[in-house]
Amino acid sequence: MPTGHSGAAASPSSSSLPSWFADGYDHLWYPYTQYHHAQAPVAIRSASGCVLETEDGRALIDGISSWWSVCHGYQHPYIIEKMKAQLDQLSHVMFAGIAHAPAYELASRLVAMVPKGLSRVFFSDSGSTSVEVAMKMAYQFALNHGHKHKNKFLSFRHAYHGDTMGAMSICDPEQSMHAHFRHYMPHQMVVDIPSDEYSFAEFDQLLEELKDTIAAVIIEPLVQGAGGFKMHSPDILAEIVRITKKHGILFIADEVATGFGRTGQMFACKEAGVTPDILCLGKALTGGMCTMGATLATETIFDAFISEKAECALQHGPTFMANPLACSAALASLDLFEKEDRLGQVEEIERCFWQRLPEFRQYASVKDVRVQGAIGVIELDSNGDDIRLLRAQLVEQGAWLRPFGNVIYFAPPFVISHKQLIQLIDAVHMVLGA
Numbered sequence: 001m002p003t004g005h006s007g008a009a010a011s012p013s014s015s016s017l018p019s020w021f022a023d024g025y026d027h028l029w030y031p032y033t034q035y036h037h038a039q040a041p042v043a044i045r046s047a048s049g050c051v052l053e054t055e056d057g058r059a060l061i062d063g064i065s066s067w068w069s070v071c072h073g074y075q076h077p078y079i080i081e082k083m084k085a086q087l088d089q090l091s092h093v094m095f096a097g098i099a100h101a102p103a104y105e106l107a108s109r110l111v112a113m114v115p116k117g118l119s120r121v122f123f124s125d126s127g128s129t130s131v132e133v134a135m136k137m138a139y140q141f142a143l144n145h146g147h148k149h150k151n152k153f154l155s156f157r158h159a160y161h162g163d164t165m166g167a168m169s170i171c172d173p174e175q176s177m178h179a180h181f182r183h184y185m186p187h188q189m190v191v192d193i194p195s196d197e198y199s200f201a202e203f204d205q206l207l208e209e210l211k212d213t214i215a216a217v218i219i220e221p222l223v224q225g226a227g228g229f230k231m232h233s234p235d236i237l238a239e240i241v242r243i244t245k246k247h248g249i250l251f252i253a254d255e256v257a258t259g260f261g262r263t264g265q266m267f268a269c270k271e272a273g274v275t276p277d278i279l280c281l282g283k284a285l286t287g288g289m290c291t292m293g294a295t296l297a298t299e300t301i302f303d304a305f306i307s308e309k310a311e312c313a314l315q316h317g318p319t320f321m322a323n324p325l326a327c328s329a330a331l332a333s334l335d336l337f338e339k340e341d342r343l344g345q346v347e348e349i350e351r352c353f354w355q356r357l358p359e360f361r362q363y364a365s366v367k368d369v370r371v372q373g374a375i376g377v378i379e380l381d382s383n384g385d386d387i388r389l390l391r392a393q394l395v396e397q398g399a400w401l402r403p404f405g406n407v408i409y410f411a412p413p414f415v416i417s418h419k420q421l422i423q424l425i426d427a428v429h430m431v432l433g434a
């Protein structure tokens with residue numbers, strides 16, 4: 001919807017901001033941002049621990065870990081030390097036909113910690129590409145077995161799997177770009193997550209009908225992220241996996257957001273005791289230091305790609321795959337999970353959420369409150385613009401949270417102190433109470 005000239009509503013005026021802000025503002029294009037009514041972005045000078053320091057000297061407590069990624073807090077000295085050492089030795093080399101220690105060590109360590117049975121790691125650039133690769137693996141797996149009609153995917157309402165073409169096509173049809181891109185992207189099957197005997201019977205029946213056309217079922221286990229912040233139990237997850245496998249359909253777990261302790265255990269799949277055929281990782285993989293994705297597969301999946309025919313090999317290869325610097329950050333992040341009690345911290349955060357979030361039900365505007373691990377969700381009755389307006393009010397309160405859709409969500413760094421967590425929760429009280 002073209003409405004007048006760019007940047008009108010948000011053009012920075014504050015003289016306390018450095019010149020780079022005014023010089024650059026008109027050259028930047030922000031994600032999902034309608035410039036007509038955009039609020040000015042917050043200029044950040046530096047960050048450490050759970051605090052962002054603004055250019056005008058304020059401190060904001062980060063309640064969302066830069067989109068769930070910065071699990072050890074900002075500028076963790078141990079990760080920085082390891083990355084600096086890697087930077088001095090080898091910051092990048094292409095991966096095709098090359099081996100280097102950081103990638104090999106990372107692959108071995110990931111395989112040792114994910115649900116048993118996943119044995120192969122394909123590195124890529126981001127969460128979205130880890131999902132694209134998973135989808136290509138699943139489709140090519142079927143193709144290599146001679147099933148060329150198994151070219152569709154089944155995903156769930158409220159799903160979010162990323163912004164690239166394949167990933168976008170399996171997101172929630174209403175909470176995503178589906179409506180806009182309907183004439184552009186592939187059509188998939190999106191259904192409600194089954195929740196009782198009746199809906200499971202329906203799901204079973206549906207997969208029976210579709211088993212020759214569906215390459216894989218994909219889900220964000222236990223907690224769906226950006227598509228609606230809905231949660232389901234480990235039992236439901238286990239039953240979905242059981243029915244999917246019964247029909248010979250592959251099961252993909254997208255743990256880009258839930259992986260690395262966020263839901264309570266290292267991986268959400270572990271809470272349900274399930275092993276996916278393919279697992280997607282991203283976000284906190286590098287401790288939030290830089291971008292990287294990984295797609296893990298079982299040996300059965302991998303074996304299907306071995307053939308005399310060159311075209312049966314996996315057809316994917318990002319320029320920066322297995323970037324050594326990103327691998328060194330990921331290795332350091334895994335060290336921290338071993339050396340420091342991150343899962344204990346997640347438990348503490350969860351306990352605090354259970355103590356403090358239910359009290360938000362007192363507000364007429366609050367529809368639901370949900371908690372799983374270090375994820376806290378306050379679902380509101382209204383939608384859209386009013387909720388986006390809360391962002392600036394929260395910043396006024398010293399809290400960096402990013403309400404959108406109809407939720408205010410918390411996904412703080414695991415190292416957050418009890419006091420900081422209470423400050424975040426109190427900030428939300430201040431703005432909802434007002």
Ligand SMILES: *Cc1c(COP(=O)(O)O)cnc(C)c1O
Pocket residue numbers: 126127128129131160161162163220225226254255256257258282283
């Ligand atoms: C964020 C996210 C993605 C996409 O990751 P990007 O790094 O933004 O491409 C995919 N799946 C889930 C579940 C996510 O939360």
